[in-house]
Amino acid sequence: MASTAVELIKDLSTPAFVVDLDIVKRNASVMLARFQKLGVQLRPHMKTHKTLECADIMTGGSRRCIVVSTLAEASFFADHGYDDILYAYPLPFDKVERCAELSEKLSLFHVLVDSSLALQELKRRPLKQGKAWHVWMKLDCNNGRAGVPHAEPAALQLAQEISETEGVELTGIYAHCGNSYGSKGEEQIKAVAQETTTFTLQFVEKLKAVGVKGPKSSIGSTPSCSHPVPDMAMLSEVHPGNYIFYDVQQSLIGSCRLEDVAVRVLTRVIGHYPHKNQLLVDCGWTALSHDGGGRLPTGYAVIEGHPDIKLVSMTQEHGRVEPVSGKLDFSQFPLGSMLSLMPYHACATAVMHPVYYVHSKGKIVGTWKPTRGW
The missing domain is CATH 3.20.20.10 (Alanine racemase)
Known part of the structure; x- marks a missing residue:
C-alpha cells in the first residue's frame, strides 16, 4: 500500500475518492463468515475496486478463487500471483x-x-x-x-x-x-x-x-x-462484488445500511451564487458519474451530514448544490469548505479515479491504484 504526504483526508486535494479501511475489512469479514457458515465457496468479484490490496482483503490473503469482468483485471491479478x-x-x-x-x-x-x-x-x-x-x-x-x-x-x-x-x-x-x-x-x-x-x-x-x-x-x-x-x-x-464498498443504491435496495458504505467522494465549495440559491463544488460527473440519474431526494449523492441540500446537476468538472427547500444558508458552506458525498453506485464512481485514498478514522494509511482497461 503506497503512502502519501498528506496525513488526514480533510487535507486532500479535491475531488478525492476515499476508502474507509475499517468498513472494508468489516464488509469482507461478514461476507466471508456468512458463506463459510453455509459451507459455500465465496468467489469475490473484483470489478468494483480492481485493486490488489482490496482483493487480498476479500480473499483473506489466499490470492485464489476470484471473478473478473475484464481481461485487464485478469492479467493484473495473474501478474501479482x-x-x-x-x-x-x-x-x-x-x-x-x-x-x-x-x-x-x-x-x-x-x-x-x-x-x-x-x-x-x-x-x-x-x-x-x-x-x-x-x-x-x-x-x-x-x-x-x-x-x-x-x-x-x-x-x-x-x-x-x-x-x-x-x-x-x-x-x-x-x-x-x-x-x-x-x-x-x-x-x-x-x-x-x-x-x-x-x-x-x-x-x-x-x-x-x-x-x-x-x-x-x-x-x-x-x-x-x-x-x-x-x-x-x-x-x-x-x-x-459490490459488497466490499456498498453504496447508496444498495442501501435503498435493502442490501446494507448507510453505515456499511465504505467510500466517499470529497469535494470543496468553489462558488457562492445567492441569486441562484446555489453553491458550486469541484465535483463533476468525472469524479462521481451520472449513475442514478439524480433520482435521490438529495440528487446524485447523499451529502453526508447535510440532508437539507442536494447535488442537483453536474457538468464535467462542476457540481451544482441547492437546498432541498427554502433559502440556502451560505454561511454554513464557506468557500473552500469540504463536503463528503456518498455515491449512488460505488462501482461507477470508483472507476472515475486513478487512485483511492485509504484511511482509518480520517487518518490516511495508504493509497490503492486500480487497474484499468479491457
Whole structure:
C-alpha cells in the first residue's frame, strides 16, 4: 500500500475518492463468515475496486478463487500471483488468444460461454501442454442480460455440447441474479435469490439426468448474497462484488445500511451564487458519474451530514448544490469548505479515479491504484 504526504483526508486535494479501511475489512469479514457458515465457496468479484490490496482483503490473503469482468483485471491479478480466476463475461471472439495465454499460464483460468459459436472459437484454439479449457456456461435465470434462458432446450443442449467437446471441460453453471437490483427490502431480495438458486440447481439436476455430472453451480449479486436463502447452501459458489464498498443504491435496495458504505467522494465549495440559491463544488460527473440519474431526494449523492441540500446537476468538472427547500444558508458552506458525498453506485464512481485514498478514522494509511482497461 503506497503512502502519501498528506496525513488526514480533510487535507486532500479535491475531488478525492476515499476508502474507509475499517468498513472494508468489516464488509469482507461478514461476507466471508456468512458463506463459510453455509459451507459455500465465496468467489469475490473484483470489478468494483480492481485493486490488489482490496482483493487480498476479500480473499483473506489466499490470492485464489476470484471473478473478473475484464481481461485487464485478469492479467493484473495473474501478474501479482493470483490463480483460479474466472473471466465472467460472454467470451469475446477477439480475446480468445489472450484467454488462451492466461489458461496456459495459470493452473486455473475459467471462461464463460453462452453460445455454440463461442464454443467453436475455443475448439479452434486448443490449449498447449495438454490443458483443457475450463468453461462455465452462463444461465439466464430471468435476469435478462446474458446467458441461455434456463427453461429453453437450448440451455441443456449447449451444456451437453460443452461437456462432449474434446479439449474442453464443463466446469460449472453460472447465473447472475442482477434482477435483485429491482428489489425493495429483504423479502423481495430473498425471493429473487430463491428463484435464481432454484432454477440453477434444477438445471444441474437436469444435467445429471442426461449423464452430465460434476459441474459446479454459482449464483451471485450483492443483494442476494447479503440476504442469502437457506437453499443457497446447496450451491458450490457465490460471486458478489459490490459488497466490499456498498453504496447508496444498495442501501435503498435493502442490501446494507448507510453505515456499511465504505467510500466517499470529497469535494470543496468553489462558488457562492445567492441569486441562484446555489453553491458550486469541484465535483463533476468525472469524479462521481451520472449513475442514478439524480433520482435521490438529495440528487446524485447523499451529502453526508447535510440532508437539507442536494447535488442537483453536474457538468464535467462542476457540481451544482441547492437546498432541498427554502433559502440556502451560505454561511454554513464557506468557500473552500469540504463536503463528503456518498455515491449512488460505488462501482461507477470508483472507476472515475486513478487512485483511492485509504484511511482509518480520517487518518490516511495508504493509497490503492486500480487497474484499468479491457
